[in-house]
Amino acid sequence: MQIIKNQTIDQMAKQIRQETAATDDAIVAAQVADMIKNVRENGDEALKTYSATFDGVTPATWRVSEAEIQAAMASVPQKVLAALRTAAENIRTFHQQEVAVGFEDTPREGIVRGVKVTPLSAVGIYVPGGTAAYPSSVLMNAIPAKIAGVPNIVMVTPPQKDGLNPTVLAAAKIAGVDQIFQVGGAQAIAALAYGTATIPAVDKITGPGNRYVAMAKKMVYGQVAIDMIAGPSEIGILADDSARPADIAADLLSQAEHDVNARVLLMTTSAALATAVNAAVAQQLETLPRADIARAAINDHGVIYLVNTIDEMFTLMNLVGPEHLEVQLTNPAQYLAKIQNAGSIFLGPYASEPLGDYFSGPNHILPTGGTARFSSPLGVWDFQKRLQYLQYTQSALAEDLPAVTQLARAEGLEAHARAVQSRFNSSVG
Amino acid sequence: MQIIKNQTIDQMAKQIRQETAATDDAIVAAQVADMIKNVRENGDEALKTYSATFDGVTPATWRVSEAEIQAAMASVPQKVLAALRTAAENIRTFHQQEVAVGFEDTPREGIVRGVKVTPLSAVGIYVPGGTAAYPSSVLMNAIPAKIAGVPNIVMVTPPQKDGLNPTVLAAAKIAGVDQIFQVGGAQAIAALAYGTATIPAVDKITGPGNRYVAMAKKMVYGQVAIDMIAGPSEIGILADDSARPADIAADLLSQAEHDVNARVLLMTTSAALATAVNAAVAQQLETLPRADIARAAINDHGVIYLVNTIDEMFTLMNLVGPEHLEVQLTNPAQYLAKIQNAGSIFLGPYASEPLGDYFSGPNHILPTGGTARFSSPLGVWDFQKRLQYLQYTQSALAEDLPAVTQLARAEGLEAHARAVQSRFNSSVG
Incomplete structure (x- = not known):
């Protein structure tokens, strides 16, 4: 990774801001607008056409039956099922603490004011297919919605030639998804926003997807709510001399293996650590199954910033607002107050970022591209809404x-x- | 108003859904996209051009000085200032109950998980100008942001040939706005999203505006957060024989006078009430200063639905999800549980909707166009965000x-x- 040093904070901040500026793609926008219009006008017929074109398969039925789900559950190794169930329980105990409640007061005799909190009536969760089919994303989307009390949780995921990923179906069952449909891409977002004869219209669509899915979510925003517009995955690590280069390299690579566009960023006060991390990354890449993807991300979007002080690190990292932020500094918890912009924070040498991806309870659907300036991780708050009331x-x-x-x-x-x-x-x- | 009767729930629901379907305007979209691009590229120069074109005035300085604000305060009648201060205090005591707090738990020895809640760093509040310059909107936008702890609240409002409305400036001072700029329209939204030499970039933009402002907010969404996309104002009233026709007519007209596109809707089980309300509307219109606007709204967007049962009312009204909902039924509070979709609810004969517009504490910036299905009133929740953390x-x-x-x-x-x-x-x- 390129090591950037001997720059002022202003120079580095300028570079970081340019990297995180939001961009739109006009060609994708035009194509997606056309797809949404087609789905609104032609419903299931349009879905069928897009499925054949983009997925190379048209499922016999859109809706996945209870029998198919049971068969999938039976085919998943018991150890994986057990790990999924434990993860689901951790996610539940964490997110149960996020439930909002209303209030009512009487500021003066004869006046009652209040806020009532209710779940949304129906939500759609998007689960990517293919190599990016993540059962963990099913848990992270559906469990907060379930805790909020949403009565109808509809999952969509692209059809696969060899059938849907059984672990994804098992996760949906464990999380309490109500209906599953084999439809993906921008057309699935359009179907959830406007409804078709088969796919029910929902009030909010959550979950990450490719850039067509992201663009479709942006375009149907207003007709329905969306969680956020997901960009490439990101990790930022703050480290001093106390950190182990091999651990840092391994965590950087765990983001890098997601996607050639993943962003990996290290800020450190230690020139020796910077050099050692680069060496460890090179060494670990040699035996990594997804080395091609990870290497591309590291080469194209990997940067090490060498800074003078720990305060500088936080100033810069708050400008980035990374999706994942690891604080590999001595006594890490003391720095929590300095962090303004980040999705999920991992404190100290043992909170490796994949713990948050899978298992410990915090959500892994997080603001990217600097949107942590104004966005929160996916949570129960995404699936509840408020109504005010007043009586005199x-x-x-x-x-x-x-x-x-x-x-x-x-x-x-x-x-x-x-x-x-x-x-x-x-x-x- | 047209009285619709002898229809099935399904027929009425279909008609209501068509009325509330979201639509975009391609010409407005193209124009606004061009304006945003121009402001991003040319900053203050672009603002100057648009201000001359659309507002017919280019202010000597964009920023409103403390001296100008003090002069405005001095010119507002004491009674109005006192009423504004009381309203601000009511809004404060209501919204203080909305503050979210984080949590931390230790699910097992050696693990700490938590959510930290912080205010956004900077927000922009849009205040319309001209005849729609509402001091109350300044309070409703800025006070929740202040309670959340936002350190930089930036207000923008279109320049006026005769100078800014002094009551609007007074409201900004009372609410604790940090900076005021004389810039409006889609260009103001672009400036707040991307920043110019003069206007600071913010993290979230809130507040209602015309359709250019609404389109600009939709387009910059992703670069910054926005509260919602505001459509025309709406009121829905549910009434039985116990309601007074004159009060209902007066409340319908209070929405209708906002805008020729305002939606006014009455659902009742009483044919006699429907007829009497129509007569009262006609009579009250005779002496109303803004009768032309109100009459147009009533004629074009006023509908009375005659239904068979009170349950039918709630089924239908939940499909509408009106911005304001009055429940003028006997023992109104019993129906709170039946209401799923509405912005702000007014219970019983004395909770006239304007109480909520100005004074009692609940917010008046509310979801419109059926978006109450998934949106909440503006609140402290709009100005706080969450960060997760984990330590092992x-x-x-x-x-x-x-x-x-x-x-x-x-x-x-x-x-x-x-x-x-x-x-x-x-x-x-």
């Missing part, structure tokens, strides 16, 4: 009448003033 | 090692398995 007695209203009519008239909205006044008119007609 | 000891990691590597290998991600394993290798290089 006539005498409470009488007290507030002068101020309310004052403000309404200051805004030139006489009908607003009269509506409140109407409650004190004797006429009932 | 080596012995805790040893216990989870088999399951984590199992799952990583089931997904074909060997580097993930090796990263966790690395912590138990003796090699440090």
Whole structure:
């Protein structure tokens, strides 16, 4: 990886900001807009055409039957099922702490104000297919929705020539998904947003996908809610002399093996560590099954920033706002307060990032591309919404009448003033 | 208003769904995309051009000075200032109950997991100008951001030939806005999203605007967060024989006077009430200052649905998901559990909707166009975000090692398995 040193904070910040600037792809946009229109107009017929074209297979039935799910469960090794069940339980105990509750108060006699929290009625979760078919993503999407109380969780995933990944189906069963459909790509997003004869329309679509899926999510946003627009995976590691180069290299490679576009970033105060990490990366790449992918990501999107102080690290890393942030510094928990922008934080030498991907409970669907500035990890909060309410007695209203009519008239909205006044008119007609 | 009766629930539901289907405007989209590009490339120069073209005025300085704000405060009648301060206090006491807090747990010895809640670093609030310059919107946007702890609240509002509305500036001061800029329209949204030499880039943009502003917000979504895409204002009223026709008519008109595109909707079990409300609307329109606007909204977007049962009302109204929902039924609070989709709910004969617009505390920036299916009122939740964190000891990691590597290998991600394993290798290089 390129080592960047002897630069001012401003120079490095400028470079980082350029790397994280959001870009759109006009050709993808035009194609996806056309696909959405086609699905809205032609429903299942459009899905059939796109499935044949893009997936190379048209499933006999879109909906995956309970029998198919049971058969898949039976084919998954018991050890994997047990690990999935433990992971699901960890994800549950973590996310149960995220449930929001409403409130009600009486600021004065005769007035009741409140917020009621309810689950969304139906959500769609997108699960990529092929080599990126991750059972863990099924758990991470569906379990928070289930905890929120969503009564209808609809999963979509691209059809496969050899049938769906049985571990993905097992994860859906364990997580409590209600319906599974074999449909993927931008067409699946369109179907979930607008509904077809077969695929139910939902209120929110969550889960990562390729750039066609990401563009489709952006385009249907407003018709339905979406969780976020996912970009390439990212890891940022902050390390000092106390860190082990082999562990850092291994964690960088665990992100790099996802995707040739994955971003891997190390910031350190130690020139020796920077050199040692580069050597360890090269060595570990030699025996890695997905070395081609990881090497491309490391070469094209791997950078080591050599900085002067630990404070500089946090200043820079907050500009990046990485999806995953490892703090491999002495007494790491003391730095939590310095972190403003990151999806998920891994503190100390033993919190290796894959723990968060699979197992420990925190969500792995996280803001990318610097969107941690304003976005949160996927959570129960994505599947709950709020409704406000207000009740007054006539005498409470009488007290507030002068101020309310004052403000309404200051805004030139006489009908607003009269509506409140109407409650004190004797006429009932 | 047209009275619709003798229809099945399915017929009425179909009509309602068509009315609320989201639509985009291709011409507006092309124009706004061009404006955003221009602001990104040419910064303040682009703002100057658009301001001259669309606002008919180019302010000498974009930033509103503290002296100008103080002068504005001094020019606002004391009664209005007092009413604004009381409203601000009500909004504060309501929204303080919305603050989210994080959590931390230790599911097993050696493991710490948590969620940290932080405010966004900078937010932009859009305040429309001209006849739609609402001081109350300033309070509703800025106070939740302030309660969340956002350190930089930036307000933008279109320049006016006669200077900015002093009550709007007073409201900004009362609410604790940090910076005010005289820039509006789609160009203001672009400036807040990408920053110019004068206007700081922010992390989230909130507040309603016209369709150019709404389109610009949709287009910059991803670069920054946005609250929602606001459509025309809406009110839905559920009423039985116990309701007073004059009060219902007055409340319908208070929405109708906002905008010729406002949607006003009454659902009732009483044919007599439907007729009486229509008569009262006609009578009240005679003396209303904004009668032309209100009449157009009532004629074009006013509908009364005559239904058979109270249950039918809730089924239908949940399909609409109106921005404002009044429940003018006997013992209204009993129906709260039946309401799934609505922005803000007004219970009983005395909770006239303008109370919520100005004064009582609940927010008035609310989901429109049926988006209450998946959106919440603007709240403190819009200005806070979450970061997850995780810490392990080596012995805790040893216990989870088999399951984590199992799952990583089931997904074909060997580097993930090796990263966790690395912590138990003796090699440090």
